[in-house]
Amino acid sequence: MQPVSFGSFLVTFLTASLAAGSALPNTVSSPGSFEIKRTPNKGFTGRNGPLALARAYVKYGVPVSKSLVEAIDLVKSAQLIKRSNGNVTATPDGDDLQYLVPVQIGTPPQTLHLDFDTGSSDLWVFSSETDPSSSKGHSLYNPSTSTSSKKVDGASWNITYGDQSSSSGDVYTDVVTVGSLTVNSQAVESAQQVSAQFAQGNNDGLVGLAFSSINTVKPTPQKTWFDNIASTLDAPLFVADLRHETPGSYIFGAIPSAASNILYAPVDNSKGFWQFSTSSDTGGEFDAIADTGTTLILASDALVKSYYQKVQGAHLDALQGGYVFGCNTTLPDFKFAVGEGEITVPGSLINYAPAGNNECFGGIQPSGGLPFAIFGDIALKAAHVVFDSGKTQVGWAQKK
Structure with missing residues (x-):
């Protein structure tokens, strides 16, 4: 199966005009x-943590549990009720x-x-x-x-x-x-x-x-x-x-001046992905895919458990299908290696979405047994990320 994504939190572009004319092949x-x-x-209509997790699972062929599907519906219902009190018609x-x-x-x-x-x-x-x-x-x-x-x-x-x-x-x-x-x-x-x-x-x-x-x-x-x-x-x-x-x-064909001190890692594209080797203090060495079509960071059970052990009150909630914590909790940063350096994902980005009962859904979640981690938009927003097909490498430049 070749995976595909309709990932959340994606970019949108300004439309430019197209000059009418005949199409010339390969031009x-x-x-x-x-x-x-x-x-x-x-x-x-608003962030839905369980939905973001389920969509990543569906993309990479990981089974989606019944409880995760039910959690998606609960969050949607809460969003619709909230919006029905205003002037905006809620569209799921x-x-x-x-x-x-x-x-x-x-x-x-x-x-x-x-x-x-x-x-x-x-x-x-x-x-x-x-x-x-x-x-x-x-x-x-x-x-x-x-x-x-x-x-x-x-x-x-x-x-x-x-x-x-x-x-x-x-x-x-x-x-x-x-x-x-x-x-x-x-x-x-x-x-x-x-x-x-x-x-x-x-x-x-x-x-x-x-x-x-x-x-x-x-x-x-x-x-x-x-x-x-x-x-x-x-x-x-x-x-x-x-x-x-x-x-x-997105910038095509050039690296912006704001992207300084870029850290590079070679890409293994044998599976068609922007996959590179990395490591973290919470998960050891592992492979990861830089994926704009996924919202969350998905990683091994051990890495995710180790991260949330640093968060008081965090727990794996069966009803939510993932890790949750008190919304007022200050989350620790998540750091991972790229080449000879390190990129830091601020803890504020990892507090992804409300989950009800004053709890929030985490932006780092278990990968469901995948042989690689997925660094979605939560990780990508921490840096300028260079997708270099010419040199088959990916570069990360920490944002200030």
């Missing part, structure tokens, strides 16, 4: 380097996404709101081919109205998730524009069937930024959007500048 226009700001998802957000990505596809351009995910390698979208029962409320890509679309004969994709739900469809090539950059012949995977949990969310699909080797299109895997534009950039890399409760950005 890319690029300014060399550019920055794309993110903006909020207006449909975001099945994906718990705080940020989405406006991306333009086709000629003339059709704008869809997608996730950018370094933990997967497919660009797939809700479309006019999607079962109408699943596509309600989504912006749709309609290849029949795009003069630059071309169907890839015999190509299909089928992604199966850990709960055995799936998304599948056929494949087109078309113009795809993000920010000031256009790929004129990008594989766009058009969904025909979409599982219920994603149909209920606000996102219209995703843009995978992992390595093309795990793209799920058959019989011939397709290049990711980033792999198509990497050679035209000043440097074949991008930098995630995610921030806490304030807009951040």
Whole structure:
């Protein structure tokens, strides 16, 4: 199974105009380097700790317990009750996404709101081919109205998730524009069937930024959007500048001046991920994946238990499906090694979301037996993170 993500707390980008014109295969226009700001998802209804954990489990094939599903519903119910007392109509957000990505596809351009995910390698979208029962409320890509679309004969994709739900469809090539950059012949995977949990969310699909080797299109895997534009950039890399409760950005092709004293670690991309070796004083040595498509930090039972032993009153709550603690508790920092140095994730970022009864849900949770840790947005927000495909390395520059 190739994992895929619709991770929470993702970036969204400012939309740029697309000049109409004929699509030329394998042609890319690029300014060399550019920055794309993110903006909020207006449909975001609030952080849901159990949901963020369950979505990470589903992505990587870890079973989701009944109690965790029930905890998700409890948090959603509390959010809806709270919002019903104000002037905002509450809309359940099945994906718990705080940020989405406006991306333009086709000629003339059709704008869809997608996730950018370094933990997967497919660009797939809700479309006019999607079962109408699943596509309600989504912006749709309609290849029949795009003069630059071309169907890839015999190509299909089928992604199966850990709960055995799936998304599948056929494949087109078309113009795809993000920010000031256009790929004129990008594989766009058009969904025909979409599982219920994603149909209920606000996102219209995703843009995978992992390595093309795990793209799920058959019989011939397709290049990711980033792999198509990497050679035209000043440097074949991008930098995630995610921030806490304030807009951040992605920078493509250059490293911003604010990213100083960068610590680098070689990437093992044999499984298609941005995976590197690290260590911490609470968990020894281990491998980790830098994943913008996951919200939380997931790690071994031993590491997580060791961390929360430092937190008075913290406990593994079966009803919440994870570790909780008093919301007024000051959490310790979490530190991990990168190369010859160390990155610190402030304890304030690890206090993720209210869990009821004056308790909060932790941003570090057990990985469910995975052979690697997952460093999601909570870890990524502590640094400028460099995804360097040219040198096959990941860099972390501590934010002040």
